[in-house]
Amino acid sequence: MTAADAKKGKESELAKKRRARTVDRLLAAAHPDAHCELDYSNPLELAVATILSAQCTDVRVNLTTPALFAKYRDAADYADANPEEVEEIIRPTGFYRNKARSIIGLGKALVADHGGALPQGMDELVKLPGIGRKTANVIRGNAFGVPGITVDTHMIRITNRLGLVDGKDPVKLEFQLQKLIEPREWTMFSHRIIFHGRRVCIARKPACGACTLAAHCPSYGEGPTDPAEAAKLLKGDNVDELIRLAGIERAVGA
Ligand code: SF4
Numbered sequence: 001m002t003a004a005d006a007k008k009g010k011e012s013e014l015a016k017k018r019r020a021r022t023v024d025r026l027l028a029a030a031h032p033d034a035h036c037e038l039d040y041s042n043p044l045e046l047a048v049a050t051i052l053s054a055q056c057t058d059v060r061v062n063l064t065t066p067a068l069f070a071k072y073r074d075a076a077d078y079a080d081a082n083p084e085e086v087e088e089i090i091r092p093t094g095f096y097r098n099k100a101r102s103i104i105g106l107g108k109a110l111v112a113d114h115g116g117a118l119p120q121g122m123d124e125l126v127k128l129p130g131i132g133r134k135t136a137n138v139i140r141g142n143a144f145g146v147p148g149i150t151v152d153t154h155m156i157r158i159t160n161r162l163g164l165v166d167g168k169d170p171v172k173l174e175f176q177l178q179k180l181i182e183p184r185e186w187t188m189f190s191h192r193i194i195f196h197g198r199r200v201c202i203a204r205k206p207a208c209g210a211c212t213l214a215a216h217c218p219s220y221g222e223g224p225t226d227p228a229e230a231a232k233l234l235k236g237d238n239v240d241e242l243i244r245l246a247g248i249e250r251a252v253g254a
Helices: 003-008 013-030 043-052 058-071 075-079 083-093 096-113 133-143 153-161 170-180 183-199 227-231 239-245
Strands: none
Touching: 003 013, 013 170, 013 183, 013 239, 043 058, 043 096, 043 133, 058 083, 075 096, 083 096, 133 170, 133 183, 153 170, 153 183, 170 183
16 A cells, blocks of 8 residues: 555555554654753643743743743742733743633642642643643653653644544544554654654645655645755755755755
């Protein structure tokens, strides 16, 4: 079975699983440094940074959190915080009133119900203010080492383009992907897909002609297939390596 079969909807579940794992291997080679791009030093900081990352770039969050984390060191500090002071610090991340409410609410709930510490269980995490499945998977996968698939905008777009999933409902996608990818790979698969989405399979114009997944992707051609044109769309600090892995050095004169 091939990407063409996937395009025609003829792919068996087993073939799709094999293709998903091939995709994961190729992504691991293309993005060996894939990691959570939010700065944090403990589970609470990661939870707060992830709340702030909604509708905001990780870079901007990372510029904002040092002042926040210096002032509020634990759940009790957030629980007792003055909302206007929190809002002022996190204003650059957008939607700051809602985010301040979530962060302070999170602090209060942690103090009231969890002894000030973040719980590890999915059921407990999603009951906390500001934390849905996406944030819970980020926290579990990165702060607690519990495998999780993070379904964000990049995951939705790319796994649909790859024909690995069907639809845009994040919870359904998470369960569809859990059947395709080995559990021990879930967290890293999420980072790799997000890296790929920021550097290669970009929302508006994917760099298909410079993509190492091209032979396995039924959406190849959604972006430019000319290697030189596609290479210009690549982003990040390992563009030369991405070009080499795609086997297009000659075409782009690299
Ligand atoms: S071939 Fe194009 S659409 Fe498919 S994953 Fe690569 S960049 Fe995205």
